[in-house]
Amino acid sequence: MKLLSYFRGEAFQRGVHPPSCKLTADRKIRRLPFPPRVTVPLSQHIGKTPRPIVKVGQEVVRGQPIAKSDEWLSVPHHAPLTGVVEFIGLRPGMRGTWIESIVIRAHPGATQEDLWGQPRDLSQATGQDILQAIWDTGMVGLGGAAFPTHAKLSVPKQAKVHTLVVNGCECEPYLTCDHRVMVEQTDDLLAGIRYAMRATGAVRAIIGVEDNKPDAVATLRNAIAWAGAGGAFPEGEIHVEAVPTKYPQGAEKMLIMALFGTEMPAGGLPIALGMVVSNVGTLAALGALLPAGRGLTERVVTITGPGVARPGDYRVVLGTPLKFVLDYAGAPAIDAMDARQVILGGPMMGQAIGSLDVPITKGVSGVLVFRREDMQARETHQTYPCIKCGECVESCPMGLNPSTLGMLAAKREYDLMGERYFLGDCFECGCCTYVCPSNIPLVQQFRVAKQILREKAAA
């Protein structure tokens, strides 16, 4: 009902409403057992790849740093298991290429407690100290982008940050890990928000939660009211805002639009508006890790989809092979060789993978399994030429013209796409392809075009 949306106040313009399919929204987070062997890829985040600091055959304990880099835009990795380093070399990665990884075999008798790390008191720490502590945890954005958190939270000298926007939208269908974290790890989340505010110098934090998670909103408001009453932090410093559900609200530009009614200038960062955006999962993990002085060794992953027998949010040790995860959660479709697709991330922006040897990394928020019959509708959907229905123009949150861009891509007019039709503004949310009645793979065309433009610019 696009007609009505003109008269209804909306969070941000355009966007789509895919069926939410949040199968696991009221299941508690459970722990996935420790796998016998983990694979830690060295490059699982944006930035420089750290170098291994352990040798094959070396004994490691859970939480011990195993890879490090001195570069600012890089994070260390920590041993997810107590065991022996078995292998350092190439292993299959999620994008189909083989990437350098450290394989650790678990000690059969180890208790797998966190043995590394010293609890520390950060109550008097400066912002710089906190940033350094964040860096030491190896934290990256757990929402999927995997951008190093310390880099994201560090404010350049000339800029000033007044607001921390906490992204609890989780607009992707199926995924519920952030939802469960908000409900179950509320105290950790509030602690993490406080640390992030001190690191950035923000005076307020606003948690944006989509209104399809009323329990998360209520829990957070309760906890904030109690913490404020208890004097943990000044009242009115942290707010929770329920924003109308719409995809892609989790994109920081859209969330800022929804909360503040302001467009972020194209090509800019939220810091230009005095804001820093961070995901709830990241901050909750920070809130738990920082006082304990530990490293990131596990994360919450939503394992779901019609092809999973026991869908749920699981606390998974980083580096756990997907095969182990799916065996535990039960994917009869895979056993019966009837699975069609396994996706890391959500269905709108996730990555379909070709091998189950791929490990869970820091940026994986969900594992989705679709059966053959779930993909039927897509497979029988015939591809037509663009009929210029304008659905994509009406759904592009960035206000681009995907119809024209798609036609230009088919003619390989990549330069024109970049110069006149603002291809660079596309963040590949997939709305245009989701709505396209002609079933044109628009996002894929744009990805190719952007890659070609990047190569041209580099050359």
Add this chain to the structure above:
Amino acid sequence: MTQPLIEIRSAPHVQAAKTVETIMRHVVYSLLPICAFYVLQYGISALASIVVVTAACLLAERFFVRTGTQSGRLSDYSAVITGLLLALTLPPGFPLWMGAVAGLVAIALGKALFGGIGFNVFNPALVGRAFVQAAFPTAIATYTPSFIPGRFTEFIPSSLALPLMIPADPAAWLKAKSLDALAGATPLAKWKFDGVVANADELLTSLSGHMAVGPSPMLILLCGAYLALRRFMDWRIPLAILGSAALTAWLLFAFDPARYPNPFFMLFSGGLILGAVYMATDMATSPVTPKGMWVYGALIGLLTVVIRYYSGLPEGVMYAILIANAASPLIEKITQPVPFGRGAMVGLGRAKKRATYPLNPGYISREEASAVTPKKRFLPKKPKK
């Protein structure tokens, strides 16, 4: 270890249910009540005309799809829409063989020539109609009155003209039915040549008298509203056309009421409603940008009134739409949407809409924080430790 068979596909992995076939099928559904009422008005001749023209369109579509000349499939219903619309724009007593020619030409010249669905520059139905208007000027101007007694048992004689033969003039046949031949003129022709302005009720329902109005405008508006609400059609184009036509007609009417008919007559006579709702909204031939749709619609409305008032023709919707179709790529080019964050006002620190939180928290001092804290109606539950 055997690897399971899994496929790699690019995101997004889910898709909305709407397909090209769904859109086209719903347009056909929405046209069915209009066709039914048209048959009720004009009887068996109208039914034969609809069937023959649509069959001709499907035949041509099948031929060109089979030979690989054009894209798309026969089952995508787009040729059915072309056929139904073309039949609705022709006079009910239009010779069937000429209708078949119109249908073939519509698909061949209007669609297949450009490459099929999505590639056509002009609305195929209007291309077909423009062709027969040029080829058979007498036949296409010969209207018969609606609600003739016995219309379900007897064909209008001109319908059954043999192929390549000139049809009989229905005047004699009408006289035998003791109806005035002039009653067969369309309201627009009556106004243009006799200066008679039809009443609102005659135009709206097409139920009173024997006036030769086309398909019912009220019904078309209703069916169009259904399409717009289900988003199978864009609501901006019809609104822009009707608005701009009404405005232009009203300005002229206000200027000289004696010379120009009232805007209501302009809107509801002739094919303006059908054109605005079903013809101009053809997706492939209209701009894809929202602003472009307004411009395109306004151009059609303006051109329609200008052609009706200042040319030798009583009706101008068809040419107005065809001209706007040709202008559509240009309109699209100059009305590209402004991307998010690239507007002129961006970056000035001004909110675009009323928002929950002020952009700058300057006034939120920790003392007056209660001003923005959500009100607590009851004491919250104590969180579990």
